[in-house]
Amino acid sequence: MELLEKRILKDGKVGAGNVLKVDSFLNHQIDVPFLSELGKEFYRLFKDCGITKVLTIEASGIGIACLTAAHFGVPVVFAKKTHTNNIFADVYTSSVYSYTHQKTYDIVVSKQFLHADDRVLIIDDFLAKGSALLALLSLIKDAGATVVGAGIVIEKAYQNGGQIVRDTGVRVESLARIASMTEEGGVVFC
Amino acid sequence: MELLEKRILKDGKVGAGNVLKVDSFLNHQIDVPFLSELGKEFYRLFKDCGITKVLTIEASGIGIACLTAAHFGVPVVFAKKTHTNNIFADVYTSSVYSYTHQKTYDIVVSKQFLHADDRVLIIDDFLAKGSALLALLSLIKDAGATVVGAGIVIEKAYQNGGQIVRDTGVRVESLARIASMTEEGGVVFC
Numbered sequence: 001m002e003l004l005e006k007r008i009l010k011d012g013k014v015g016a017g018n019v020l021k022v023d024s025f026l027n028h029q030i031d032v033p034f035l036s037e038l039g040k041e042f043y044r045l046f047k048d049c050g051i052t053k054v055l056t057i058e059a060s061g062i063g064i065a066c067l068t069a070a071h072f073g074v075p076v077v078f079a080k081k082t083h084t085n086n087i088f089a090d091v092y093t094s095s096v097y098s099y100t101h102q103k104t105y106d107i108v109v110s111k112q113f114l115h116a117d118d119r120v121l122i123i124d125d126f127l128a129k130g131s132a133l134l135a136l137l138s139l140i141k142d143a144g145a146t147v148v149g150a151g152i153v154i155e156k157a158y159q160n161g162g163q164i165v166r167d168t169g170v171r172v173e174s175l176a177r178i179a180s181m182t183e184e185g186g187v188v189f190c
Numbered sequence: 191m192e193l194l195e196k197r198i199l200k201d202g203k204v205g206a207g208n209v210l211k212v213d214s215f216l217n218h219q220i221d222v223p224f225l226s227e228l229g230k231e232f233y234r235l236f237k238d239c240g241i242t243k244v245l246t247i248e249a250s251g252i253g254i255a256c257l258t259a260a261h262f263g264v265p266v267v268f269a270k271k272t273h274t275n276n277i278f279a280d281v282y283t284s285s286v287y288s289y290t291h292q293k294t295y296d297i298v299v300s301k302q303f304l305h306a307d308d309r310v311l312i313i314d315d316f317l318a319k320g321s322a323l324l325a326l327l328s329l330i331k332d333a334g335a336t337v338v339g340a341g342i343v344i345e346k347a348y349q350n351g352g353q354i355v356r357d358t359g360v361r362v363e364s365l366a367r368i369a370s371m372t373e374e375g376g377v378v379f380c
Contacts, residue, residue, distance in 0.1 A: 023300065024302065024303070025265075028267065028268065028270065028299075028300060028303065029265050029266070029267045029300075029302075029303040030252075030256060030259075030265055030266040030267070030268070031265050032256055032259040032260050032263070032264065032265055032266055033260070033263055035256075036260060058248070058249035059248035059249040059252060059268070059270075062220075062249060062252040062253055062256075063252055063253075063256045063266065063268075066220060066222055066225075066252075066253045066256045066257055067256055067257075067260065069220075069222040070222050070223070070226060070257065070260070073222070073223055074222065075215075075219050075220060075221050075222055076219070076220040076222055076253065077218065077219045077220070078218065078220070078249070078253075080218065080249075109218075110213065110218055110219075112214065112219075113214070113218065113219040
């Protein structure tokens with residue numbers, strides 16, 4: 001999506017350890033009118049899929065998920081991160097390994113909010129190695145619900161998460177796919 | 191706001207320890223079209239105030255903040271919770287005492303995203319003892335920005351946070367104000 005690629009080139013910053021900082025518009029400050037345009041693009045891509053619910057993960061997925069769901073007129077459910085290992089009977093649970101923080105945490109969704117008749121669109125800000133996305137897919141499977149696809153704002157296509165998830169048969173639509181990036185060379189898109 | 195009071199009476203659950211659970215529409219599942227209506231009400235209340243930015247706190251404030259900011263056409267900045275005590279030069283920092291979790295945590299906002307010429311509307315889901323709201327006000331003060339007011343979805347008016355903040359001269363608009371609530375008696379509004 002050209003609008004997004006231009007914005008990443010303009011405002012994104014490549015930091016140490018191959019980190020792409022887009023916190024001026026995506027995940028600290030949220031450019032709401034701009035993210036609403038991204039949400040409109042997700043709507044265009046998935047509008048004929050009978051989506052009943054948008055699923056994301058706290059905290060940085062919530063903004064883009066809400067601004068996408070507004071176009072569909074459906075609710076958002078956000079998985080909560082938990083640092084306890086207690087597995088309660090009334091939640092679906094899955095584990096995410098964070099490469100950034102180098103630790104595993106659990107995510108939970110109340111069983112009240114994911115049902116077998118739901119058709120779920122996952123929305124998230126980033127896709128790299130796919131750990132968070134696979135964990136969300138696991139929650140949906142546990143609920144017996146249908147995964148319609150995943151809408152990702154920025155995919156680091158030089159990491160293998162997107163391939164792993166697409167290989168399971170899940171439709172993944174990323175609005176920007178980064179082929180490579182360095183502090184010196186900037187960002188190159190696929 | 192009658193629409194919200196009706197929804198709380200219909201879907202809210204009073205649990206042990208005077209907890210009001212509204213996670214079916216506000217802070218786990220997010221009823222996006224409904225919260226957009228609440229956002230429209232905040233817009234009606236603050237539309238003539240020259241707001242340049244909406245400030246909230248992760249995670250449960252982000253949804254209502256985005257769906258409010260969409261009506262104003264301004265960005266959201268969400269304060270991030272941090273469990274480290276490191277104070278970096280490039281962030282504004284403040285402390286919040288969580289009565290729910292009985293511990294203190296720091297919140298941070300990058301100095302890039304709050305400026306002296308900003309006119310800030312704070313949006314949050316709950317106001318009880320006011321610890322989070324006072325911490326957000328402190329961040330705005332540190333930035334030299336102007337507080338236009340605070341828009342709260344649900345205020346527990348039997349706790350003193352609202353009074354404390356109003357006594358500092360800040361305009362607080364709560365869409366539902368709870369006078370009392372018990373597991374037996376349900377919720378009574380002011």
